[in-house]
Amino acid sequence: MELDQLDRHIIAALVEDARATYAEIGHQVGLSASAVKRRVDRLRETGAITGFSARVAPRALGWTTEAYVELFCQGKTKPSDIALAVAKFPEVVAAATVTGEADALLHIRATDVRHVERVIERIAAESFVVRTKSSIVLSRLVDLPPGAALPDARTGSRALP
Amino acid sequence: MELDQLDRHIIAALVEDARATYAEIGHQVGLSASAVKRRVDRLRETGAITGFSARVAPRALGWTTEAYVELFCQGKTKPSDIALAVAKFPEVVAAATVTGEADALLHIRATDVRHVERVIERIAAESFVVRTKSSIVLSRLVDLPPGAALPDARTGSRALP
DNA sequence: TATGAAAGAACCTGGCC
DNA sequence: GGCCAGGTTCTTTCATA
Numbered sequence: 001m002e003l004d005q006l007d008r009h010i011i012a013a014l015v016e017d018a019r020a021t022y023a024e025i026g027h028q029v030g031l032s033a034s035a036v037k038r039r040v041d042r043l044r045e046t047g048a049i050t051g052f053s054a055r056v057a058p059r060a061l062g063w064t065t066e067a068y069v070e071l072f073c074q075g076k077t078k079p080s081d082i083a084l085a086v087a088k089f090p091e092v093v094a095a096a097t098v099t100g101e102a103d104a105l106l107h108i109r110a111t112d113v114r115h116v117e118r119v120i121e122r123i124a125a126e127s128f129v130v131r132t133k134s135s136i137v138l139s140r141l142v143d144l145p146p147g148a149a150l151p152d153a154r155t156g157s158r159a160l161p
Numbered sequence: 162m163e164l165d166q167l168d169r170h171i172i173a174a175l176v177e178d179a180r181a182t183y184a185e186i187g188h189q190v191g192l193s194a195s196a197v198k199r200r201v202d203r204l205r206e207t208g209a210i211t212g213f214s215a216r217v218a219p220r221a222l223g224w225t226t227e228a229y230v231e232l233f234c235q236g237k238t239k240p241s242d243i244a245l246a247v248a249k250f251p252e253v254v255a256a257a258t259v260t261g262e263a264d265a266l267l268h269i270r271a272t273d274v275r276h277v278e279r280v281i282e283r284i285a286a287e288s289f290v291v292r293t294k295s296s297i298v299l300s301r302l303v304d305l306p307p308g309a310a311l312p313d314a315r316t317g318s319r320a321l322p
Numbered sequence: 323t324a325t326g327a328a329a330g331a332a333c334c335t336g337g338c339c
Numbered sequence: 340g341g342c343c344a345g346g347t348t349c350t351t352t353c354a355t356a
Contacts, residue, residue, distance in 0.1 A: 003221070011222070014215035018179050021348060032326050037350075039324095048221035053214055054175035056308030060164070060209035061172070063312060068229075068259065068266055083302035090310035095303035098229065098296035105229055105296060106303075111312045135259035135266060141244035142256035142267075147217030149251035151224060151272045182333065196340050198334075325355080332349070339342080 001046045006031065008150050010039055011049065015147040018052040055145065063109040066140075067116045069123070070102035070133040077103065077128040085126045091119045102133065162207045167192065169311050171200055172210065176308040179213040216306065224270040227301075228277045230284070231263035231294040238264065238289040246287045252280045263294070 003011075009029045013020060022033035022040070029036070043049040058066075071082065079097045082104050086092045094107035106123070110116040113136065124132050164172075170190045174181060183194035183201070190197070204210045219227075232243065240258045243265050247253045255268035267284070271277045274297065285293050 001221070008222070011215065011217060015217060016214075018213035018215045023348080033348085034327080034350085035325055046221075047218055049215050050218055051177075051216040052179035053177075053216050053306050054172065054179045054210050054308065055212040055214050056172060056176060057208055057211055058307050060162070060207075061169070061308060061311055063307075066257075079300055079302060087303055090305075092303055093305045093307070093309070094301075096227075096301045097299040099299060100294075100296040102296065104302070105298075109307075133261075135261040135263065137266075138258040138260060139240055140255075140257045141240060141265070142248055142253055144251075144254045145214050146219050146224075146254065146270075147215065147222060148254070150222055184333080193341050194333085195335085195342080199340085323356100327353085327355105329352090330350090332347105334347070335345090337343090339340105 001048070003048065007039060007043060007048070010036060011043065011147060012150060014040070014049065014052075015145055058109055062111050065110045065112050065116055066137040067108045067110070067120075068135045068137070069106040069108060069120055071104040071106060071123070072101070072130045072132065073103040073128045074130055079104075081128055085128070086123065089119055089123065091115070092123075162209070164209065168200060168204060168209070171197060172204065172308060173311060175201070175210065175213075176306055219270060223272050226271045226273050226277055227298040228269045228271070228281075229296045229298070230267040230269060230281055232265040232267060232284070233262070233291045233293070234264040234289050235291055240265075242289055246289070247284065250280055250284070252276070253284075 006029055010025060013025045013028055022036040026033045026036045040049070073082065082097065083095065086095045086106060091108050091110050092106050093109050095104060097104050108116060108119055110119060116136065120132055120134055123129065167190055171186055174186045174189055183197040187194045187197045201210070234243065243258065244256065247256045247267060252269050252271050253267050254270050256265060258265050269277060269280055271280060277295070277297065281293055281295055284290065
């Protein structure tokens, strides 16, 4: 589907604050409240906006430790096998198959280092996993929500602040 | 600060749908609407909830490609140096210093592989960067918002679905 | 097809118990 | 924590370009 500048501006406003009123957003983008609502409804129907979520400080919930784990799998392991296996763990907050030496990269949140160890141990026990290689996060430097920036339609190289 | 089960339940509801009414959440957790509002206000003041954000499909905005980049830095590079350098790029959606061979791990979103290459090239040009090692994401398997799961206070090993 | 205006319904907010 | 009243916002409908 097509997104014009108005749609992009509205999305940026909602990523910034999902509870801003339609009138407020309308004032920012130069539209009436009802026009904004119609566009937001459409953006949700078309799937550009998938929902609204509270931003949470993981530490406040007890997730004080995070780690990235590279997964090395057997030759004919399917991505869906990996997906099924890791989706069982609520500690796995992100996972993707990747190019390079490893087959997949996992992002794990846990309560402490011992907890990370237990989760990795259980994942390593999966039949298709040959070995793992983990990196514990020492300090988080950047953490932007998806949609915080918009690609520049012209060059595809820069984006909005 | 202390979070009781009610607070955790409310947070989970707001991560699921930040626009649910206080009455709806109250019905889920067994509280009146105003009691829920008071708790939400408090959760925001104490920093457990940092805001409300629209969930966006990165693809819909044009972010069709993502990559993870390991950064190998000179001996006495400070985390703050890395933070300052990578924060300039809106394409860097996450960054952290890590244990292991690499000094830092970056998560990059871009419009295409060529765009990823350009960003890495510019980051590699930073004075403190010795070398980089990148993995392009082939397919995303899991992507949970922070707070989608809650650590089990008793064991610290499991979490809610 | 998309917009702005308006009216009733729903919701939020703050004070009180 | 619950209840209630006043103010705000949402939602829908209608007319218009």
